[in-house]
Amino acid sequence: MDKAGTDQVEVVVAHSQRATLRVGDIFLKVDGDLAHADVEVRAMALAPIPTPAILWREPPALAIAAVSGTALGVLGAPSEASSAAWAAAGAAIRKLHDAPLPPWPGRALDDVAAELDTECEWLLSSGALPAEVVRRNREIAEAALRPWxxxxxxxxxxxxxxxxxxxxxxxxxxxxEAAPGDAMFDLAILTLGHEERLDDLLAGYGDDVDRDVIRAWWSLRSLTASRWLIEHGFDPDAPGCEFDVLRSRMEDPEGR
Structure with a gap:
């Protein structure tokens, strides 16, 4: 590690629930909910794909090593990664999805549906989005609310x-957030705001997926995440972000 790099402390993310700092090649994560770190440590030990090395843990702090390379992209801007890189990401995700389930529970379908109802009510009462945008995306999101x-x-x-x-x-x-869950959810979150790269991702993952369910998760995730983002200092109305994803569904009567 370059010693000069250790003199700089970068705040990667900070809000009332957690903070992540970077010092050189080390990330220090501090979380008010110790269960999050418990899951993170256990999940990385079980995952059959590349994950960061854990350097040490002293609750509530967890230190992990930076991974090499660059992020596949950012929300709100076109991904500069190649089609082959997206396909490689798809193959890695498929390997994860085919692995034995982690031995802790995931979210129940009823809980997902209840959260969707609650967040749509908030979006309507707050006026954060036009009612027609919320209503249309709520309809599209229904396709994700099925047993998986x-x-x-x-x-x-x-x-x-x-x-x-x-x-x-x-x-x-x-x-x-690792757990047993709907494989289509992971594929949707990775391509949220980058719908044009879904074919590249599936070239590595395999095309035995339900694209309508992936599209439904784009709407459901954007509807349910928006209030949290606003309340924690993020902007879902930034170009290419969640509100744009929701508005884009209005441009296609099929929600595609």
Missing amino acids: TPAFIHGDLQITHVFVDGDEVTGVIDWS
């Missing part, structure tokens, strides 16, 4: 959590 065969999912597979070097996946980070 549980898979080992990452649970928060944002595009910034998958790192590549050229056409190779070098690491997947932030595993605190």
Whole structure:
């Protein structure tokens, strides 16, 4: 490690629930809910794909090593990663989804449906989005509310959590939401706001997926995440982000 790099402390994310700092090649994660770190440590030990090395843990802090490469992209801007890199990400995710389930419970379908109802009510009462946008996306989201065969999912597979070097996946980070769950959810979160890269992703994952369910998760995730983002200092109305995803469904009567 370059010693000069250790003099700089970068705040990666900070809000009332958790904070992540970077010092050189070390990430220090501090979380008010110790269960998040418990899941992260256990999930990374079980995942059959590249994950960061754990350097030490002293609750409530967890230190992990940076992974090499760069993120597959960022929400709100076109991904500069190659089609082969996206396919490699798809192959890695398929390997994860085919692995034995982690031995802790995932979210129940009824809980997902209840959260969707609650968040749609908030979006309507707050006026954060036009009622027609909320209503239309609520209709599209229904397709995700069906029984699924549980898979080992990452649970928060944002595009910034998958790192590549050229056409190779070098690491997947932030595993605190890992659990048994719907495989289509992971595929949707990774392509949220980057719908044009779904074909590239599926070239590596396999095309035996339900694209309508993936589209439904784009709407459901955007509807349910928006209030949390607003209340924690993020902007879902930034170009290319959640509100744009929801508005884009209005441009296609099929929600595609």
